[in-house]
Amino acid sequence: MQNHHLGSSLSLFTGTDLVCFRGGRTVFAGLGFALSPGEALMLRGPNGSGKSSLLRLMAGLGQPLEGALTWSDESIANDPEAHNARLHYIGHADPVKPVLTVTENLRFWATLRPGFGNGEDAIASALEKLGIGHLADVPGRFLSAGQKRRVNLARILAAPASLWLLDEPQTALDRAAEKNLKDAIADHRAGGGMVAISSHAENSLANARELDINQFRADSP
Amino acid sequence: MQNHHLGSSLSLFTGTDLVCFRGGRTVFAGLGFALSPGEALMLRGPNGSGKSSLLRLMAGLGQPLEGALTWSDESIANDPEAHNARLHYIGHADPVKPVLTVTENLRFWATLRPGFGNGEDAIASALEKLGIGHLADVPGRFLSAGQKRRVNLARILAAPASLWLLDEPQTALDRAAEKNLKDAIADHRAGGGMVAISSHAENSLANARELDINQFRADSP
Amino acid sequence: MNGFLAIVRRDLRLAFRQGLDSLMVVAFFVIAVVLFPFGVGPQPNTLARIAPGVIWVAALLASMLSLERLFQTDYEDGSLELLALQPVALEITVMAKVTVHWLTTGLPLIVAAPLLGVLMNLPEDGYMPLMIALTLGTPTLSLIGAIGAALILGSRRGGILLSLLVLPLYIPVLIFGVSAVDVVIGGFSAKPQLLILSGLLVGALPLCPWAGAAAVRQGLE
């Protein structure tokens, strides 16, 4: 049970002995992970096991009841804004404003990131990479579920960040888009980026570490 | 293009020459389908092609711009309540009230159906079939995304209806629950039921007819 | 009738489980009335002069504010879509929801009104006609409000849009409701005013569920 999966001390982003308390119950306890540049972590577990909850802790949305999350050996809670600057998060919802065009939506999020400047090209190429270049000037309200998801994914391609936290990112995607996503993740890792991803899909990413959250259930019989 | 897929005139539920207009554009045109007892129709197509829109038309939520939907050769718009009595619809959302227990949630929906009477057994066995018998007395607010989806699926097992319209029903389900769903569909078809289902998954149902909506794009280049 | 009772029972159960719903409406009613002495100054005779008007305006606002959620929560979690797909006429569903709204807000307002009369120095003769007028007027408010609540479904703005739709339609009830109290305080009979209030109610009773159902239907398309 107290299987910490501690990586080498070279790991950049680590969690130790995490306890997650949510909705009045302990979801998991004693959970640990470690991520180094270029690595991917796949979160596995049945419905309600706490995949989404773990990703939110990693993002700093909420604090663990116990345990520590560190980046280069410093707690991420010490400087939340610095942590924010180095991560991208994809949750269950797709924040696409219906009255803004796809480009306007992306531009807003990109201008909040450090070192974005005037990267119109970055936006256009992110859209191309996800196969929605033709939607650039379409207002968000005309998009279907899968198209919105693609816009949300384009957001994280438009401005760089070293840690990607993806919660079931392939939801609503068709097969072409799923392929695009896989390619983008591979590119990101090749450039030294890190990914933590939750998924129910059978197939995995290449060379990904797997973390079965069910092992850390607090109330397992 | 004007490929109507018209089934035999014995088909119970048919659509002919359907045109769907949504969000200011024609999503598909000239679409037709036919379903006979025991049959399944898989809707295929990339994101934004109109799978959800077609299922909503089949349910009677909205009218097609042109074309006819008929049940035993009578238009479904003639008697919407009769149409409602013979269908079950699963959309993107899971209507589970947080303050009611799972059984209370299901019982409410079941009492609105004709011929339900006092089918407490039907509810219990529906829960069992989806592997959530242990949740019967748990309030909805304690459920995770996947558990809510299972409750929603149990709803359509608790009171019979001959036509199931399922919009990406496997969303958020883990593999065990996906298996339960497949079994339930097979049972339903064996009893003479019909299913129309949209899905991005690669594998299909046994002996299902496939309908590629992308063929009917109105603005295809 | 069966469907009507099932929906009424469910909605009442929801209201009681969520607790305090009616209490909150009454609290708003009291706060809104109490704001006036702050605004107008505490001279007892000014207060007495405007008491019936202020109490009625506060009742209007309280009823309106609570209307916003009449269909909203069911709309958001997909229940409303599903209710429209049951073999129960949508008019009946709307009527059931209006009934529950009146039971959980109109009735408590009537009970709380005498207390506010004390706070506002209402002359003694005024209590009786105030109560009768509220009893006849508040159901009309719930009925009219249901149309507004259905019209705003899916719009990006809630309360404020609703108020624009509904308040102008409330004005007749306000005028005759206040005048019923004023004439009795002035020493006359309020019979004509109360007859008109009854007339408004009888007129709204068949019209509003019908219009409300039409509005819900277009909101779901």
Add this chain to the structure above:
Amino acid sequence: MNGFLAIVRRDLRLAFRQGLDSLMVVAFFVIAVVLFPFGVGPQPNTLARIAPGVIWVAALLASMLSLERLFQTDYEDGSLELLALQPVALEITVMAKVTVHWLTTGLPLIVAAPLLGVLMNLPEDGYMPLMIALTLGTPTLSLIGAIGAALILGSRRGGILLSLLVLPLYIPVLIFGVSAVDVVIGGFSAKPQLLILSGLLVGALPLCPWAGAAAVRQGLE
């Protein structure tokens, strides 16, 4: 500062694209004030007597009603979560939203107030202090309201709960706002009242974004 401006620019653009937002607030303001002559009767001197109070109460209600959506839409579509995960302090984000709220509702209310003064027979001396008091008071309303709007995120009830939280805290602004007008009409100087209103604003300016950010943070957990 960069982040602040980017958010202000986006929210203003959203407000203008969605159109009519400010117009609706003004319309509510007018309707709420107009209800009173119906309720109280049109005698000019009664109206003049209660004019400042009624105008202020209507301004409070208009500001409160529009507050409900301050964070709500961003919360629902996941934007708020994402805003909290940007390298911009959440206090700044809250301050930006409050600024836009004031620009789109407080400012139009101030512009519309003289018109309502005419409708309500406000004595001529009252216009000047009314405008100044509104200018000092409405930003405080937006600031205080932001806390309430953040606290109700994810709750089962919207407007009515918000009103219960926020209206009691609005009372000081109301008291001194009205009294500023009344004393000038009575022939005295409104300096003390206006000083207190400024004091409230200066106190709220640092406190409210901070408390609002804390409330948003716990709402996202």
Add this chain to the structure above:
Amino acid sequence: MFHRFANPARFLRFAAVIQPWIAGLTVLLFAVGLYLGLLASPADYQQGETVRMMYVHVPSAWMALFCYTGMAISCGVALIWKHPLADLAAKATAPVGASFTFLALVTGSLWGKPMWGAWWVWDARLTSMLVLFFLYLGYMALNNAFDDPGRGSKASSILALVGFVNVPIIKFSVDWWNTLHQPASVVKMGGPAIHASILSPLLVMGVAFTTYYLWVLLIRIRREVTANKVRALQMRQASRGEQ
């Protein structure tokens, strides 16, 4: 020391022991206080028998303020140190405090009719007391407004802290604005300024109200702890059988 009773189980044991004692004490104090107040003390030469309203009004007004202060402190502790009992204490205090506030308002206005000739006047003390009542209601409504009870207690804690600005306003309203209401004569700088024959029943009633509050608090916390256990059971049920 601080964490000695943090463990709900230990707290329950402790509460079970002292609850009967507190109950007995409360009954005793009320008996003495009411005897002194209603029978043994003189009527006021100005106000006559109506002065006896004071023995209910003043302690309940004190308790209204005391409960809110206690609630705000608990909320602060709950937010900063995430102390589970602090949350329960705040939640259990709110309805009690609201009832005391309501009692103070009702007895005050019953007293006001003979004294000021009106049930209700809009002066600073009465008004800010009414605002306090609304704050209690707001706290309870917010606490209840969420599907997830943890969310409710956090949100309402923030509200309770923001609303605390009202407490000093109530306390000092009589000094800052000239109002109809009596200025402080018991709890003030330089000692009490009223006669002992009135003061002693008043103080006994004050203590009686306080022990009554503690009694109710214990009952409510115990019930809340039990409810949490039930909830945890349901929760465990929700996550069972998913291996």
